[in-house]
Amino acid sequence: MKKVFTILFATSIVASLIACGDSQTKDKAVAATTTTDISTDPNYQKGLDLVAKSDCLTCHKINEKSTGPAYSEVAAKYAGAADTTITRIAGKIISGGAGNWGAVPMTPHPQVSQTDAEQMMKYILLLKNS
């Protein structure tokens, strides 16, 4: 009888170890998918190229406030916003603006087209969890 118990006990430990290992593997798989997801989104590379070509990164960091708000904060604020809002905020990249994040204004970027500004917004919106 004692032997049976020992065997049962040992089996259940092995079973729970396997279960545990399983869920860790799954967590890792989920994390890996989320990380690769945004960089494989065509809007990511296109928007990043435009942002990198312009002066955006002198005032904005991905996940830390600089002169301007962190892009992850901007993404969190406008995640799920209506298309009209995204279009309007893209317009602010071109015309400049202040008051949404503090008193410091964003300089205008008249050389950026509305299409490019919207592409930059699509990239920024992907950075929500960065």
Ligand code: HEC
């Ligand atoms: C001179 C510094 C500076 C530069 C350069 C700059 N920004 Fe900004 N940006 C700011 C500041 C400051 C704010 C906050 C403005 C406010 O409070 O409404 C801001 C806000 C924003 C917002 C949020 C706007 C809102 O109303 O919520 C976006 C999006 C943005 N910037 C994108 C960009 C992009 C894209 C570029 C490059 C083309 C860029 N910024 C270049 C300083 C800058």
